[in-house]
Amino acid sequence: MASIAAPRIAEFRFREDSILPGFGLTFGFSLVYLALIVLIPLAALTLHALGASFADIWRILTQPRVLASFRLSFGASLLAASINAVFGLLLAWSLTRYEFPGRRLLDALVDLPFAMPTAVSGIALATVFSGNGWIGRWLEPLGFKVAYTWVGVTVALTLIGLPFVVRTLQPALLAVPPEVEDAAESLGASRFYTFRRVILPAVLPAWATGFALAFGRAVGEYGSVIFIAGNLPMKTEITPLLIVISLEQYDYRAASVIGFGMLVISFFLLLLINLLQAWQRRRSGRRR
């Protein structure tokens, strides 16, 4: 690379010059570690799943029990992410725009689903929402059975998705310049109109990102769901649980095919989220 006379344009450069040392060590170590822990295992899953014939893959993925689990996992995740989109916006708005007693505490508590082990959230939710639990006993007489139904699955997925929406919306809400709001209002817009036409468009990409992150996490979630779901075949079995059941029956093929299906979906979601984040950066005109 140090050839003096070589024309610069034709030269392939893997990296720009820098006076700082340590590129080889840190880059090499990162790459090897990434390959060993993440890439090779994921490649193994892909190869294992694609080792089956197309007919086999189709047969596994279209079993009624698997289809029912897809319906539940995607339906409940979509619903949970939507609930989070609404209430997460209210929460992020309250936390960034208002002053009220306990605001700091509430702000810190939003991260609880990140910090709390999912199994603990799971048994806690199952207890609280069961027929004689603290919240369940008020809902049961009204005809809402939560624990051991799809509603319970949705509640658990809402819990674990909440921080994603709030945490992506907060910086976006703070980044809206006060001047544009002032301008809108001085031109006669009502508060709600300003919110709808000025603030909401500015935070829309962040909102969508939060929704996609919450949805992606919910689809793969396992620990917090299985305790409250009841796990009835065809009714309240989520897709990750089917992978576990297949493994327990030593059906590695089914486990890897279903797992690969979920992996493909995660890839597309990751791609979507990256696009949404690029959109957010363009809109807010600054880097994270």
Next chain:
Amino acid sequence: MAVGKPREIDRPGAHTWRARLGRAAIIAVATAFAACLLVVPLCAVFAQALAKGWEAYFEAFGSSDTHAAIRLTLITALIVVPLNTIFGIAAAYAIARFEFRGKSVLTTLIELPFAVSPVISGLVYVLLFGAQGWFGVWLQEHDISIVFALPGIILATLFVTFPYVARELIPLLQILGAEEEEAAISLGAGPWMTFFRVTLPKIRWGVIYGVILCNARAMGEFGAVSVVSGHIRGLTTTMPLHVEILYNEYDFVGAFAVASLLSLLALLTLVIKTAIELRSGYRR
């Protein structure tokens, strides 16, 4: 997270009764939602653990299986967190300090484990090292057990907590810039001296921040570990798995007692995290 100055209260018209009412309604709905979903389950953990009094609560920690679960969780975290911290610092240094091709791909790949279901994070290692896995026969011949043993639990936990430190440090190092390191090098400091005396002190809050989040997840991971552990009581059950076993045996006081320890860990994590944010002004 966001501290900032609350903006609504000094807007014109913020003191009319309509604005006050609207504000109160929004805060009430948001707080009630958070309370039902976050606070009530948290309180339920402690209430259930203490349902039969303090004596029963402390008795729950007397069993040798519980001791073994706590020990296994601590061992796992002690191995996983340092490894992923070293990786996080190395990856952040390479990505934030140098310009090279495929950088954005590398950044995305590092975040990949977050996008993958925990169950899949365990499954991949079963497919590699399980009895029917690629290396299954070879491992059996050499009498090495990975799946249903400590190495499998460590690998699965490494996978799920992989991005925690790196994704804190990459943006942090990018924001902080390389001028001080360049100055140190041009003044004759060696690479290691520059790293330990310049780079590391600059990012220490970010490192601690990433480490406590990584640790919380490492100690609390359930799905991935559940797939590779085999649930052998007293041998391959971490604390979250032990909670599951006790809960399924209807030993609610025992299950919630162990769960209360994990909840205290989660609360401690949040307290340290908030303290770092307040003290250093660091936040992601």
